[in-house]
Amino acid sequence: MGARVLVIGGTGFIGSHVVAACVDRGHDVTVFSRGRRPVTPGAASIVGDRRRPGPATRADLETGWDTVIDTCAHTAVDMDVSQSIPAQRYLLLSTCGIYQAAGLSRIADESVPVNMHSVARGKVQCERRAALLPAQSLVVRLGVVTGPDDPSGRAAYWIDRALRGTGVLVPARPDQPVQLVDVRDVAGFLAAMVDSEHTGVVNVAGSITLFAEFIDLIRAAGHGESEFHWAPEQFVLARGVRPWQEVPLWLPTDHPFRAHLRTGTDRATQMGFVDRPLSATIADLISWYRTHRYRHPHWLTLDREQALLRSIGGS
Known part of the structure; x- marks a missing residue:
């Protein structure tokens, strides 16, 4: 019972x-x-x-x-x-x-x-x-x-970009953690x-991966043709792009919340918590996204993103 x-x-x-x-x-x-x-x-x-x-x-x-x-x-x-x-x-x-x-x-x-x-x-x-x-x-x-139905759109942002077939601005450092x-x-x-x-x-919290690995997982699962361009974070910050809000999951190196992307979960593991591979979550998110085409209103607009890419020679 x-x-x-x-x-x-x-x-x-x-x-x-x-x-x-x-x-x-x-x-x-x-x-x-x-x-x-x-x-x-x-x-x-x-x-x-x-x-x-x-x-x-x-x-x-x-x-x-x-x-x-x-x-x-x-x-x-x-x-x-x-x-x-x-x-x-x-x-x-x-x-x-x-x-x-x-x-x-x-x-x-x-x-x-x-x-x-x-x-x-x-x-x-x-x-x-x-x-x-x-x-x-x-x-x-x-x-x-x-996960599927996530209203924050944090992971869906990168799936959206990966599947668009355009240049994608990535201001995060490749070794920035993602959790x-x-x-x-x-x-x-x-x-x-x-x-x-x-x-x-x-x-x-989830297992810790690196931003470059996160992007690779999305590209592999989505089979998109977008080209990702790693941009210096200070260049992007100087042009008023807001981390986490306009570009989800990106926190600059000196951001006070950066430590939250590396949160210890030993006690949860001892209590029986098990998290699935990030690749499995991304695969399900892509399936959900292909059906719903979810886009958050706070995301960096495509026009602004392409203008930034042109200014660094990325498109």
Whole structure:
């Protein structure tokens, strides 16, 4: 008999995969969301706003659960409703982006201090609130998550470029690390943690590869005819191109978040986490991309990219 699992926010990119993994493991899953998107087949639904739950919603939430998986707590106020949900275990999704990375070459493990002034400071507050819950809590700090349906488009950007058949600007150094984890592996790990006894904090991120290897994997899997041009990062920065936003996965050498691309995951491995080869994730992403042709509005435009390439003699 599976556990009674409540997934808060289980209809987004990560949450829907978590729900599916829990259902596949035979758990009795209920999703608590605002009802804007359909719930994964096999799961029940409670519709409401976690910040303003009405009496009926509270009554549904307070029936008692073996495990709560919270996929969408972003600020301390989001945790208010969590205090009234009776559960034996509480799994909170957080981010490796909370670490104080300035001056570090890597995030060695979970003992690295967190940065209360980071863009993810709300997650720090959520973690602290989770530690005060009566339930056993496990905080899962995620690295860069990707996979089919990824709305961030971080990996899809490079697939899009590879398949276009044009020149591609690559401002990252060939030896810059890339650390991507497949959303399905994250979901499987969380589903396995439902009935485990692990508590505390754990980093969950993918295996580390180099940017040049990442590009080679995409070129090999996509059979595209684009030509990739490695450009000096200072040249590109001087022309106002925004790392990570306009050119996803690129962080300049002196960027304070660069250490987040080398995050230690020894504890996750000891707890049973296994990530699939990056080549497998890329192959599935390419199949998804060929169907959906997803493009993010923040990406560097093709016209601007080609102008930059002309200025360095790359097209």
